[in-house]
Amino acid sequence: MTTSSTVRLxxxxxxxxxxxxxxxxxxxxxxxxxxxxxRLAAVSLLHHRVVPLPxxxxxxxxxxxxxxxxxxxxxxxxxxxxxxxVTLPRSSALLSRLSLPEAAKSDLQQVLEFEIDRLxxxxxxxxxxxxxxxxxxxxLDVLVISVPRRVVAEVLxxxxxxxxxxxxxxxxxxxxxxxxxxxxxxxxxxxxSLIEEGGTVEFDYVARGKLIASHLVRADEVASPAAIxxxxxxxxxxxGATPSxxxxxxxxxHGDADGSVAPVLTPDLLASGADLLRRAQDxxxxxxxxxxDTASPALITAIGAGLAAVREGTADVNLLPAEERRSLEEGAxxxxxxxxxxxxxxxxxxxxxxxxxxxxxxxxxxxxLAELEPTMRTVHRNEEDAKALNEKLRVLTDGDRRRISxxxxxxxxxxxxxxxxxxxxxxxGKIELxxxxxxxxxxxxxxxxxxxxxNAQFTSPVTKVQDNQERFSLATEIEE
Numbered sequence: 001m002t003t004s005s006t007v008r009l010x011x012x013x014x015x016x017x018x019x020x021x022x023x024x025x026x027x028x029x030x031x032x033x034x035x036x037x038x039r040l041a042a043v044s045l046l047h048h049r050v051v052p053l054p055x056x057x058x059x060x061x062x063x064x065x066x067x068x069x070x071x072x073x074x075x076x077x078x079x080x081x082x083x084x085x086v087t088l089p090r091s092s093a094l095l096s097r098l099s100l101p102e103a104a105k106s107d108l109q110q111v112l113e114f115e116i117d118r119l120x121x122x123x124x125x126x127x128x129x130x131x132x133x134x135x136x137x138x139x140l141d142v143l144v145i146s147v148p149r150r151v152v153a154e155v156l157x158x159x160x161x162x163x164x165x166x167x168x169x170x171x172x173x174x175x176x177x178x179x180x181x182x183x184x185x186x187x188x189x190x191x192x193s194l195i196e197e198g199g200t201v202e203f204d205y206v207a208r209g210k211l212i213a214s215h216l217v218r219a220d221e222v223a224s225p226a227a228i229x230x231x232x233x234x235x236x237x238x239x240g241a242t243p244s245x246x247x248x249x250x251x252x253x254h255g256d257a258d259g260s261v262a263p264v265l266t267p268d269l270l271a272s273g274a275d276l277l278r279r280a281q282d283x284x285x286x287x288x289x290x291x292x293d294t295a296s297p298a299l300i301t302a303i304g305a306g307l308a309a310v311r312e313g314t315a316d317v318n319l320l321p322a323e324e325r326r327s328l329e330e331g332a333x334x335x336x337x338x339x340x341x342x343x344x345x346x347x348x349x350x351x352x353x354x355x356x357x358x359x360x361x362x363x364x365x366x367x368x369l370a371e372l373e374p375t376m377r378t379v380h381r382n383e384e385d386a387k388a389l390n391e392k393l394r395v396l397t398d399g400d401r402r403r404i405s406x407x408x409x410x411x412x413x414x415x416x417x418x419x420x421x422x423x424x425x426x427x428x429g430k431i432e433l434x435x436x437x438x439x440x441x442x443x444x445x446x447x448x449x450x451x452x453x454x455n456a457q458f459t460s461p462v463t464k465v466q467d468n469q470e471r472f473s474l475a476t477e478i479e480e
């Protein structure tokens with residue numbers, strides 16, 4: 001398996017879901033709506049419709065017609081419109097290209113904030129914008145997509161009338177990219193779409209999973225095979241391809257006059273919108289057999305928007321401001337459930353292994369206890385003997401405690417009031433005393449006169465301290 005195949009398989013695995021998506025593609029004179037249903041990796045096209053709209057200069061009638069079309073579609077099919085993605089016509093957007101060094105990737109947002117006023121003829125608070133970034137030859141090719149806020153506001157107002165809230169607003173080239181990439185059989189596939197509407201032609205070039213170019217050109221600029229070939233050649237050179245590798249599809253937007261955009265360029269290069277629509281039949285489940293022959297090519301952009309709604313898009317363009325966006329990842333994808341299942345399984349295995357391990361340790365402990373039982377019985381016997389000896393010692397030493405009490409009382413009577421002790425130590429039949437007195441030498445005869453003490457003597461020289469006090473240290477034997 002090649003690296004690209006592995007990456008593609010991993011991407012597919014991360015997109016396993018159970019989702020419904022509503023794709024709405026608004027054009028100059030029509031709106032296309034599709035309902036996609038995703039179960040695991042299988043995406044189904046369940047419902048679709050194309051409805052005519054008044055021209056953009058008829059603001060109120062157009063808004064009412066758009067709201068009615070969306071509300072009827074949602075109501076008729078009882079749709080879950082929680083994931084609604086909308087695309088606007090290419091004519092409503094301004095695309096600007098910015099070439100930056102690759103080092104600017106980490107600070108791209110700051111660079112855009114600095115450059116946006118130069119790129120866009122409108123003030124920043126009059127537009128919404130987003131970017132598509134490509135890495136080309138060590139540089140960043142940044143396609144800046146901007147749309148006037150009033151255009152977005154009109155669409156959102158119409159959807160609000162239909163009680164539908166959009167999670168994403170993009171433009172038709174982004175939907176074309178998502179559609180082509182979803183239907184692609186080869187990662188290096190290159191497609192050009194030519195969509196004629198209102199006397200102009202939308203030229204979208206998709207190559208290797210990226211939107212290489214998107215232009216609005218006059219119809220006479222693509223009126224001949226040679227003219228189309230020049231455009232394709234110019235843009236394909238940027239993508240590092242040859243015109244013979246590019247597949248060109250052309251169609252008229254829904255609601256325009258009958259006819260084709262241009263004559264056939266060559267049998268290998270030019271096909272119709274129906275041919276591009278037919279490619280969806282190979283990837284989308286539950287599509288009627290005659291879908292491509294009977295449906296309008298206007299559904300291509302709607303399907304692209306719907307694919308983004310069910311997490312099958314790659315363009316990642318959203319013109320809504322951050323504060324008005326709803327999370328695109330609400331709800332746990334199947335991969336999350338799989339990870340949770342694996343976690344539960346691992347936890348169960350860990351618990352069982354811990355129980356088995358505890359049982360084994362307990363068995364080993366019982367064996368060791370059995371081996372140590374004779375030793376423990378000996379220890380218990382020694383402990384009983386020790387308790388008996390301690391009891392005898394207690395009986396024998398109770399008299400010592402009483403005797404020490406008598407000695408302390410005697411010292412209290414013998415030592416004068418102007419002297420005090422800091423240490424009293426009783427050991428080996430002797431008492432050691434330390435303290436302070438006005439006349440330390442008087443203490444020795446006082447102790448000698450006591451019937452309890454004898455042989456009193458200083459153990460260290462007497463030293464003078466403050467307040468005419470003498471520090472002393474002496475020892476005396478106890479009369480038996």
